[in-house]
Amino acid sequence: MADLKHLAPTPTPETKPFWEGAKRHELMLPHCKSCGKHHFYPRSNCPFCWSNDLEWVKASGKGKLHTFSIPQRAVMGIPGPFIAAIVELEEGPRISTNLVGVDPDPKNLRCDMEVEVVFDDITDTVALPKFRPVSKAA
Amino acid sequence: MTDFRNLSGKFALVGVAESDELGTLPHKSALQLHMEAARNAIADAGLKKSDIDGVFSAGRQMATETAEYMGLRPRYIDGTMVGGCSFLHHVQHAMAAINAGLCEVALITHGESGRSRLAMPNMSASKDSLLWQFEVPYGIVFPFTAYGFIATRHMHEYGTTQEQLAEVAVATRAWARLNPKANQRGPLTVDDVMKSPVLAWPFHVLDCCLVTDGGGACIVTSAERAKDLKKKPVYILGTGEGMGHCWINQMPDFTAATGATISGPQAFAMAGVTHKDIDVAMFYDAFTITPILALEDLGFCKKGEGAAFVSGQRTAPGGDFPMNTNGGGLSYTHTGMYGMFIIIEAVRQLRGECGERQVKDAEVALAHGLGGIFSAAATMILANAPKA
Numbered sequence: 001m002a003d004l005k006h007l008a009p010t011p012t013p014e015t016k017p018f019w020e021g022a023k024r025h026e027l028m029l030p031h032c033k034s035c036g037k038h039h040f041y042p043r044s045n046c047p048f049c050w051s052n053d054l055e056w057v058k059a060s061g062k063g064k065l066h067t068f069s070i071p072q073r074a075v076m077g078i079p080g081p082f083i084a085a086i087v088e089l090e091e092g093p094r095i096s097t098n099l100v101g102v103d104p105d106p107k108n109l110r111c112d113m114e115v116e117v118v119f120d121d122i123t124d125t126v127a128l129p130k131f132r133p134v135s136k137a138a
Numbered sequence: 139m140t141d142f143r144n145l146s147g148k149f150a151l152v153g154v155a156e157s158d159e160l161g162t163l164p165h166k167s168a169l170q171l172h173m174e175a176a177r178n179a180i181a182d183a184g185l186k187k188s189d190i191d192g193v194f195s196a197g198r199q200m201a202t203e204t205a206e207y208m209g210l211r212p213r214y215i216d217g218t219m220v221g222g223c224s225f226l227h228h229v230q231h232a233m234a235a236i237n238a239g240l241c242e243v244a245l246i247t248h249g250e251s252g253r254s255r256l257a258m259p260n261m262s263a264s265k266d267s268l269l270w271q272f273e274v275p276y277g278i279v280f281p282f283t284a285y286g287f288i289a290t291r292h293m294h295e296y297g298t299t300q301e302q303l304a305e306v307a308v309a310t311r312a313w314a315r316l317n318p319k320a321n322q323r324g325p326l327t328v329d330d331v332m333k334s335p336v337l338a339w340p341f342h343v344l345d346c347c348l349v350t351d352g353g354g355a356c357i358v359t360s361a362e363r364a365k366d367l368k369k370k371p372v373y374i375l376g377t378g379e380g381m382g383h384c385w386i387n388q389m390p391d392f393t394a395a396t397g398a399t400i401s402g403p404q405a406f407a408m409a410g411v412t413h414k415d416i417d418v419a420m421f422y423d424a425f426t427i428t429p430i431l432a433l434e435d436l437g438f439c440k441k442g443e444g445a446a447f448v449s450g451q452r453t454a455p456g457g458d459f460p461m462n463t464n465g466g467g468l469s470y471t472h473t474g475m476y477g478m479f480i481i482i483e484a485v486r487q488l489r490g491e492c493g494e495r496q497v498k499d500a501e502v503a504l505a506h507g508l509g510g511i512f513s514a515a516a517t518m519i520l521a522n523a524p525k526a
Contacts, residue, residue, distance in 0.1 A: 004275070007274060007275040008265070008275070009265050009266065009270050009271040009272075009274070009275060010264075010265040010266040010270075010271075011266070011271070012266050012271075015271060019271075040387070041268060041271070041272050041385075041387070041388075066291065066392065067287040067288075067290045067291040067294070067392050068286075068287065068290055069282070069283050069284075069285075069286025069287055069289075069290060069338045069339060069340070069341070070286075070336075070338060070339035071277060071280070071282070071283055071337070071338040072335070072336050072337060072338065072339075073337075075277035075279060075280060075283070076274060076275075076277050076279055078276075078277040081339075082277060084276055084277055084278050084283045084286075084287075084338075085276075086287055086386070086387060086392070094387055094388075094389075095272070095387055096272055096273050096276050096278050096385075096386065096387040097276055098276045098277070106339050106340070110294075111290065111291060111294035111295075112294075122275075128275050128276070130276075
């Protein structure tokens with residue numbers, strides 16, 4: 001595995017529960033108790049109804065590969081080729097991520113294919129949510 | 139309050155110019171490129187430095203730094219920065235400012251050492267920014283990655299092919315071959331694009347814009363003031379701007395630029411023209427997918443039909459839809475903020491100054507830009523008469 005510790009982000013007060021969840025290998029999402037919608041990225045207020053009556057909920061970790069591209073060369077120390085992706089979570093929001101557990105070849109990928117979250121512990125304190133195709137056999 | 143639509147034809151672009159040189163310029167700072175372009179645009183208009191009382195700029199330098207470098211003391215300053223189309227936004231903002239009596243002659247200026255990176259302040263994200271937290275760790279830092287997301291989803295939903303994307307690069311190069319200032323002027327075929335190395339699938343290297351050094355500037359003033367200047371005014375019939383998101387994970391629809399669907403109808407409604415009236419179209423072509431979406435989002439064709447629209451070299455010289463006639467960001471120049479060059483070419487086409495690449499009888503031009511990661515958009519409809 002490539003050493004990605006230089007990529008570790010610094011959480012802010014709004015995003016801290018997300019990153020704490022990731023460290024526990026749980027995908028946490030903000031949920032608005034007022035309008036009932038989940039959102040991502042985390043914010044101080046619901047971007048849909050502006051309520052601040054928010055709670056953190058554990059997401060299913062399931063989603064669909066909404067779209068992707070495959071940079072061929074290293075980017076920010078991530079060796080190429082790799083799969084840059086947008087995943088649409090079962091709860092609705094979309095998240096930028098990497099698709100792992102599959103060769104970075106467009107032949108292996110299809111928009112809307114089912115994916116599930118995995119966590120990449122890049123430092124002792126930071127894990128990045130990434131996604132892998134859901135195995136048919138599983 | 140003024141209905142902005144009533145300002146149609148009341149303002150004009152009166153001077154346009156690039157910097158003295160475009161390309162790889164390790165001997166010129168970004169501010170020098172601003173300066174050269176501004177001086178050239180003022181000369182093009184037949185104005186003097188002392189006539190400028192509004193300065194609009196975007197990029198790595200604050201608008202005040204740019205104005206200071208030029209020795210200007212404007213009474214109106216606008217540093218709107220929404221990416222590469224900022225200068226198209228500035229045109230609309232300049233109209234509003236002039237209409238309000240806040241300035242009379244607006245200089246809009248661009249300079250960027252995009253390739254040589256000379257005197258370019260660092261804009262890297264801090265580790266607690268949204269960009270770093272939610273995009274950078276996944277290598278989503280280069281536009282080609284995020285723009286690739288749009289191409290991939292468009293291919294999935296509408297069957298758009300890589301060959302159709304390549305058609306855009308080929309047609310644009312054909313125009314560049316007619317522009318002595320274009321950076322890349324060699325012959326190009328769809329096969330050449332398809333055989334060029336993949337940079338980030340689905341984009342080949344030749345699906346992606348150049349990276350150059352350069353500057354550009356334009357001058358906006360009232361139609362009244364424009365009358366006695368050196369060149370024939372190019373009238374601003376309609377303008378519009380909009381945005382849909384900032385960071386790519388928030389893009390509402392990966393097959394449409396929401397900003398363009400907001401800016402386009404505003405510009406058409408204000409101009410009072412239809413798509414059939416457009417004689418030449420200038421779109422921001424950072425990547426081959428970008429003009430395809432613009433054609434759809436601005437209503438030149440239905441959603442999903444943009445790739446078919448550009449097939450068969452319809453947008454090339456001799457085709458029935460002249461598009462990106464300077465050779466575009468793909469072959470002419472792309473400093474990092476290409477929007478200024480869209481304005482310059484649209485004006486030159488309407489003045490009939492384009493030599494070999496001149497579109498015959500061009501009376502109405504559309505100029506459309508995008509900024510950021512398909513985030514902001516601005517549309518302008520220009521004409522060589524105050525009413526189309």
